[in-house]
Amino acid sequence: MTILWNTFLDQRVELLKALWEHLQISLTALLIAIVIAIPLAIWATHHKNIAEFLLQITSVLQTIPSLALLGLLIPLVGIGSVPAIIALVIYALLPIFQNTYVGIDEIDPSLEEAADAFGMSRLRKLFKVEIPIALPVIISGIRTALVLIIGTATLAALIGAGGLGNFILLGIDQNDTSLILIGAITSALLAIILSALIKFLQTARLRTVIATVGVIIVGFAGASTYQAVSQPKENIVIAGKLGSEPDILIHMYKDLIEDQDKSVTVTLKPNFGTTSFLFNALKSKSIDIYPEFSGTVLESLVKKSGQTTNLSAHKTYVKARDALKNQFNMAYLKPMAYQNTFAIVVKKSFAKKYDLKTIGDLAAIENQIKAGMTLEFINRTDGLKGINKKYGLNINARSMQASLRYEALNRGNINVGDAYSTDSQLKQLNLVMLKDTKHVFPPYQGAPIMSEKLAASHPKLVQALNKLAGKISDEDMQKMNYEVNVKKESAAKVAKKYLISHGLLRDAK
Amino acid sequence: MMNKNQPIIEFKDVRKEFGENLAIHDLNLAIQPGELFVLVGTSGSGKTTTLKMINQLITQTDGDILFNGKKLKEFDKRSLRLDIGYVLQQIALFPTMTVAQNISVIPDMKKMPKKQIAEITDNLLAQVGLNPDEYRNRMPDELSGGEQQRIGIVRALAAKPPIVLFDEPFSALDPIVRTQLQDLVLDLHQRMHNTIVFVTHDMDEALKLGDRIGVMSHGQLLQVDTPDNIAQHPVNEFVENFFAGTVAKNIFDTQLAKLVRTGYVTKAKSPTDEATILTDTATLDDAFQALSKNTQIGVKHDTQLVGYLNRQAVMRYLSEVKR
Numbered sequence: 001m002t003i004l005w006n007t008f009l010d011q012r013v014e015l016l017k018a019l020w021e022h023l024q025i026s027l028t029a030l031l032i033a034i035v036i037a038i039p040l041a042i043w044a045t046h047h048k049n050i051a052e053f054l055l056q057i058t059s060v061l062q063t064i065p066s067l068a069l070l071g072l073l074i075p076l077v078g079i080g081s082v083p084a085i086i087a088l089v090i091y092a093l094l095p096i097f098q099n100t101y102v103g104i105d106e107i108d109p110s111l112e113e114a115a116d117a118f119g120m121s122r123l124r125k126l127f128k129v130e131i132p133i134a135l136p137v138i139i140s141g142i143r144t145a146l147v148l149i150i151g152t153a154t155l156a157a158l159i160g161a162g163g164l165g166n167f168i169l170l171g172i173d174q175n176d177t178s179l180i181l182i183g184a185i186t187s188a189l190l191a192i193i194l195s196a197l198i199k200f201l202q203t204a205r206l207r208t209v210i211a212t213v214g215v216i217i218v219g220f221a222g223a224s225t226y227q228a229v230s231q232p233k234e235n236i237v238i239a240g241k242l243g244s245e246p247d248i249l250i251h252m253y254k255d256l257i258e259d260q261d262k263s264v265t266v267t268l269k270p271n272f273g274t275t276s277f278l279f280n281a282l283k284s285k286s287i288d289i290y291p292e293f294s295g296t297v298l299e300s301l302v303k304k305s306g307q308t309t310n311l312s313a314h315k316t317y318v319k320a321r322d323a324l325k326n327q328f329n330m331a332y333l334k335p336m337a338y339q340n341t342f343a344i345v346v347k348k349s350f351a352k353k354y355d356l357k358t359i360g361d362l363a364a365i366e367n368q369i370k371a372g373m374t375l376e377f378i379n380r381t382d383g384l385k386g387i388n389k390k391y392g393l394n395i396n397a398r399s400m401q402a403s404l405r406y407e408a409l410n411r412g413n414i415n416v417g418d419a420y421s422t423d424s425q426l427k428q429l430n431l432v433m434l435k436d437t438k439h440v441f442p443p444y445q446g447a448p449i450m451s452e453k454l455a456a457s458h459p460k461l462v463q464a465l466n467k468l469a470g471k472i473s474d475e476d477m478q479k480m481n482y483e484v485n486v487k488k489e490s491a492a493k494v495a496k497k498y499l500i501s502h503g504l505l506r507d508a509k
Numbered sequence: 510m511m512n513k514n515q516p517i518i519e520f521k522d523v524r525k526e527f528g529e530n531l532a533i534h535d536l537n538l539a540i541q542p543g544e545l546f547v548l549v550g551t552s553g554s555g556k557t558t559t560l561k562m563i564n565q566l567i568t569q570t571d572g573d574i575l576f577n578g579k580k581l582k583e584f585d586k587r588s589l590r591l592d593i594g595y596v597l598q599q600i601a602l603f604p605t606m607t608v609a610q611n612i613s614v615i616p617d618m619k620k621m622p623k624k625q626i627a628e629i630t631d632n633l634l635a636q637v638g639l640n641p642d643e644y645r646n647r648m649p650d651e652l653s654g655g656e657q658q659r660i661g662i663v664r665a666l667a668a669k670p671p672i673v674l675f676d677e678p679f680s681a682l683d684p685i686v687r688t689q690l691q692d693l694v695l696d697l698h699q700r701m702h703n704t705i706v707f708v709t710h711d712m713d714e715a716l717k718l719g720d721r722i723g724v725m726s727h728g729q730l731l732q733v734d735t736p737d738n739i740a741q742h743p744v745n746e747f748v749e750n751f752f753a754g755t756v757a758k759n760i761f762d763t764q765l766a767k768l769v770r771t772g773y774v775t776k777a778k779s780p781t782d783e784a785t786i787l788t789d790t791a792t793l794d795d796a797f798q799a800l801s802k803n804t805q806i807g808v809k810h811d812t813q814l815v816g817y818l819n820r821q822a823v824m825r826y827l828s829e830v831k832r
Contacts, residue, residue, distance in 0.1 A: 108599070108601070110598075110599035110600075110601040111601050111603060111604075113566065113597065113601070114595070114597055114601040114603075115603075116566060117564055117566055117590060117593075117595040117597075118591075118595065118615050119586075119587040119588065119589070119590030119591040119615070119618060120614075120618070121587060124618070128614075129603055129605075132603075132605035132606075133603075133604060133605055135605075
């Protein structure tokens with residue numbers, strides 16, 4: 001409980017920001033869904049045969065798994081809040097449409113007859129008789145939709161729309177229950193509070209309802225406009241993959257850039273997703289900069305030509321830089337010192353028992369191997385595929401999310417896993433890396449990618465980022481990862497501490 | 510005809526078919542201004558269909574309906590309806606509106622000034638025996654059935670329409686409330702002199718309310734006449750039976766008015782005995798008591814003496830009445 005409270009205090013600024021994002025996404029989606037579903041349902045009450053059809057469609061839309069829907073939307077509208085809002089709108093349509101339709105359709109026919117007999121026009125009948133009578137049912141539909149939206153919006157974090165889901169994702173990644181709980185509890189509270197607000201509106205008169213909704217819309221628009229207007233400085237968006245290391249790096253980028261060029265502000269999008277996701281975001285200009293490893297560029301992002309494995313760290317970097325420049329018009333700035341590479345890891349006790357030192361040693365105990373690895377590693381030619389081929393092994397790994405894989409290793413559910421050489425968990429969980437004697441894993445160096453255009457027009461920015469070139473050793477990185485993952489320090493703090501202690505940033509105090 | 514003026518409503522060879530079903534056969538009927546006209550018949554007789562054709566909730570298949578001599582087809586349906594009050598069997602007060610808002614529905618659409626609407630509302634509430642201060646802001650579901658239908662009537666009258674349609678308005682109410690509301694309709698009609706077309710399946714109600722009554726069966730208008738003439742000269746056995754059927758419910762409760770209409774009352778007073786005077790709303794039960802003391806009683810309608818009823822006439826009525 002105290003841990004939870006401390007985490008809460010630690011994260012309260014972040015939490016507020018996530019809460020606001022969550023609210024923005026949810027309410028925008030809800031408003032759009034209302035604007036679509038209610039008029040459609042009203043129209044449908046006069047076209048019964050079409051109404052059935054529309055109900056079927058909205059029900060079918062509801063059955064699409066949300067994760068799949070988000071995935072399907074990415075190629076169409078990219079990433080960020082747009083696909084998230086579209087997906088949420090699609091889910092909210094059914095309850096609102098259905099309740100509006102049923103609410104109006106089930107009005108006592110004698111009331112309809114009375115309204116007609118008194119000479120009411122269709123619009124007058126709608127606003128004076130039908131909507132007021134159906135309002136409680138319509139509003140309960142909106143409540144259902146809202147609760148649904150707020151819950152589902154946590155998934156928006158997966159496609160870079162932010163919100164409370166970030167806490168949950170981060171919590172899973174860092175194996176930090178407090179973070180998960182904070183994300184989940186806040187999201188639940190948000191649903192309860194907003195639902196209660198709507199319930200209050202349900203008992204209120206129509207005029208109060210319209211006034212309240214109006215105030216919310218105006219307040220919302222006002223706040224968003226203020227945000228937009230109050231950022232006259234140029235804004236650079238920097239994103240990072242899920243995990244502590246990219247999180248620390250992008251905080252360093254931010255500090256350095258804002259220190260170098262006062263006319264620029266930097267917005268960070270930490271824990272933004274996986275490799276292809278970020279690269280697509282960069283291509284579509286949803287983000288401006290993100291840190292990437294040279295080996296990953298060669299292996300996953302660019303079209304390969306010539307030899308890509310068994311290269312030195314420097315050659316790998318140069319090849320990656322040239323390919324990015326030629327194929328995508330992107331600038332790959334100078335790399336940092338530490339070399340991160342894939343590794344096959346086992347527990348120290350396991351290594352001792354079977355006398356494992358190199359990857360080749362695994363051949364002797366192949367029938368006892370229970371492997372769990374990340375999906376990316378399993379599918380890469382410089383990953384498991386390459387290992388099996390070069391070492392003549394036949395390891396079948398179950399695919400697992402990175403931090404869950406560590407958890408499984410620790411508990412003994414699996415005994416062989418993949419890892420990054422700078423991961424803090426190696427130290428924390430007493431894991432040993434098996435030597436890659438056949439050099440399947442390329443040595444990876446990290447560096448920021450951005451468009452050439454941005455690099456050319458912002459020399460100060462390049463200058464700032466290049467300060468990290470050749471800095472940060474393997475030990476530094478492992479230590480910083482440890483501080484964030486295990487000691488639960490914030491990435492921002494760890495990043496700043498490093499920059500100041502290495503003279504890259506003046507101490508502000 | 511009790512009025513030689515132009516009829517306010519006139520049906521000319523009107524037919525109505527619902528799919529294969531012929532609901533109304535060649536209907537010809539003229540309703541005079543200021544008249545309280547009652548359409549009576551069993552369910553499925555076409556009386557409600559006839560009523561709803563007046564405000565065009567139902568459109569005739571054939572023939573013409575005239576409103577003050579002009580064909581309904583030539584009117585704008587909505588503005589026509591603003592001039593036709595409507596009271597429903599289901600009452601159908603709008604549940605989200607207060608009493609006052611319900612009453613102001615049509616005056617609002619006629620763009621009457623707010624102040625005038627408030628005056629009319631209070632005035633009419635008082636006229637139907639509901640204290641305006643107490644009832645104005647109540648919601649319909651806080652009212653009894655009888656109170657609700659009083660509001661229903663006020664709502665129909667609020668814009669002072671020249672004609673008001675009542676579609677079996679009291680059939681769902683209990684007998685005491687029904688009697689009160691019947692009296693209320695008669696009272697309001699006398700004061701406002703508007704035209705009322707009233708549909709009911711209850712011959713007693715028809716006899717009590719109607720200036721003239723139209724008896725319908727299976728889509729045909731069998732007879733149109735004053736209550737007395739219908740009672741005394743039914744055109745056929747159906748009308749006779751329909752009329753007679755109304756008394757059979759409980760013979761002791763039969764009102765003396767019925768005996769007056771059917772001709773059991775004589776103008777001549779027997780000189781040999783005293784006569785207690787009863788009103789024509791008194792029942793046979795009351796008459797039996799009075800006749801146990803005297804051989805005859807006097808019957809008055811309102812304040813006017815209409816004739817005398819002796820023991821022989823009562824015995825004859827009891828022996829002749831159909832059950």
